[in-house]
Amino acid sequence: MTRALVYLNLCTLVALFFVCCLPGCGRKEAPTQPSEPTNTVAISFKPSTEPLRDGNKHLEEMIKSMPESERKELERLSGQELQSLTESTPSEPTEEPETKIKFEVTQEMRDLVVAATRAFLADLPDQDKIAALQKLLGIDDPIVLDVVMMALNDDNPDIRELALDVIMNIDDPAVIPAVIKALDDDNPDIREYALDALMEVDDPRINEALIKALDDENVDVRDNALNVMLYISSPNVIDALAKAITDPDPDIREKAIIIIEDIEDPRVIDILIEKGLLHDDDNIRQDALDSLNFITDQEFQSYEEARAWWDRNRASFSFDR
Numbered sequence: 001m002t003r004a005l006v007y008l009n010l011c012t013l014v015a016l017f018f019v020c021c022l023p024g025c026g027r028k029e030a031p032t033q034p035s036e037p038t039n040t041v042a043i044s045f046k047p048s049t050e051p052l053r054d055g056n057k058h059l060e061e062m063i064k065s066m067p068e069s070e071r072k073e074l075e076r077l078s079g080q081e082l083q084s085l086t087e088s089t090p091s092e093p094t095e096e097p098e099t100k101i102k103f104e105v106t107q108e109m110r111d112l113v114v115a116a117t118r119a120f121l122a123d124l125p126d127q128d129k130i131a132a133l134q135k136l137l138g139i140d141d142p143i144v145l146d147v148v149m150m151a152l153n154d155d156n157p158d159i160r161e162l163a164l165d166v167i168m169n170i171d172d173p174a175v176i177p178a179v180i181k182a183l184d185d186d187n188p189d190i191r192e193y194a195l196d197a198l199m200e201v202d203d204p205r206i207n208e209a210l211i212k213a214l215d216d217e218n219v220d221v222r223d224n225a226l227n228v229m230l231y232i233s234s235p236n237v238i239d240a241l242a243k244a245i246t247d248p249d250p251d252i253r254e255k256a257i258i259i260i261e262d263i264e265d266p267r268v269i270d271i272l273i274e275k276g277l278l279h280d281d282d283n284i285r286q287d288a289l290d291s292l293n294f295i296t297d298q299e300f301q302s303y304e305e306a307r308a309w310w311d312r313n314r315a316s317f318s319f320d321r
Contacts, residue, residue, distance in 0.1 A: 103141045112136060113143055120150040126159060133162045142174040152181050157190060164194055171200035179209045188218040195224045202232050210240035219249055226255045235265040242271045246284055253284060257291045264319035269295065269310055277303040295319075 116132035124132075133151060136144050144166050151163035164182060167175045175197050182194035195213055198206055206228075213225035226244060229237040241263075244256035260268050269292065276288020292306055293299055296317070300306040310317075 105139070105141050105143055109139050109141075110143065112139070113147060116144075116147045117150070120147065120154075126156050129154065129156075129159055130162060133159065133166060136166045139166075140169045140171075142170060142172055144170075145174060145178060148178050149181065152178065152185075157187050160185060160187075160190055161193065164190070164197060167197050170197070173201055173203040173205050175201065176203075176205055176209050180212060183209065183212050183216070183221075188216075188221060191216060191218065192221045192224045195221070195228050198228050199231050202234050202236050204236045204239075206232075206236060207239040210237065211243055214240065214243050214247065219252070222247060222249065222252055223255075226252055226259070230255065230259050233259060233262055235263055235267070238263060238265060238267050238271070242275055245271070245276055245288065246279055246281075250283065253287060257287050261291050261295055266314060266317070269314075269317075273303065273306050273310060277306060 112132075112135045116129075116136055119129050119132040129151070133147070136147065148163045148166055151166075152160050154160055154163075160182070163178075167178055179194045179197050183191050185191050185194070191213070195209070198209060210225050210228065214222050216222055216225075222244075225240065229241055229244070238260070241256050241260045245253055245260065247253050247256065260271070272288045272292050272295075276291070277285055279285055279288070289300060289306075296309070298306075298309060300309065
């Protein structure tokens with residue numbers, strides 16, 4: 001190949017590279033007024049770091065077939081290694097797992113907790129108690145729990161509700177005793193609201209509060225317990241779900257079945273077989289059977305069929321769906 005032909009090939013490749021890979025190249029710009037002439041001209045050139053886009057396969061093939069000398073010359077002209085030009089588009093970076101930032105308790109916050117404690121120990125007027133609790137809002141740390149427990153004994157329902165506001169964003173199992181206490185409140189609205197404090201508490205100890213809520217005579221309280229389980233949707237709420245699938249209210253049962261179907265834990269199948277298929281209520285048995293058939297991709301007709309199949313396949317069963 002003559003030197004002129006080599007040079008012509010290089011020019012062609014460089015031009016093609018500029019058109020394909022450099023931002024802005026190949027697009028027509030609106031004409032601009034010529035600037036005043038100057039003595040020097042500065043040219044700023046920054047090669048694109050973008051990989052070849054779809055549709056530029058021809059350039060990639062040409063680069064691969066080039067002699068080594070031509071490849072080096074093109075690299076010199078482009079300011080970029082050819083290998084990086086032909087790499088495929090990188091995949092989206094995976095998100096780093098969220099790191100929970102530890103709440104920092106300041107001395108000022110501790111002083112507010114002490115002041116609120118004194119307000120309840122001294123049984124100050126309601127307006128003083130309310131003011132003291134309001135200052136605790138935003139202290140998302142268990143240091144407020146002693147005050148909250150005292151406030152939950154207050155005769156004023158507004159104070160009891162405000163006490164729940166104080167713990168609403170403390171994502172710690174330490175709030176569970178306060179929620180359990182609030183579930184004994186005479187006011188069903190407070191009992192229902194207390195469960196919201198458990199939304200981020202993905203811990204097995206949460207079942208004590210949820211099971212207590214499922215014994216509540218008020219259907220709204222029981223339903224909100226299911227809302228908490230739906231939000232968490234982890235094996236940590238299986239014990240409470242085992243109770244919920246036999247709730248007398250059909251809507252609560254249906255919600256419990258929907259939640260439990262999405263939890264990939266062998267205990268789910270045992271619960272549906274033993275608590276669902278052996279229940280006295282025909283509707284509960286049918287709901288459990290439908291759920292089992294959905295999870296296992298089988299067509300069971302009875303408890304005996306489901307029990308025998310599960311005993312044979314427990315060790316090898318996969319929840320991949």
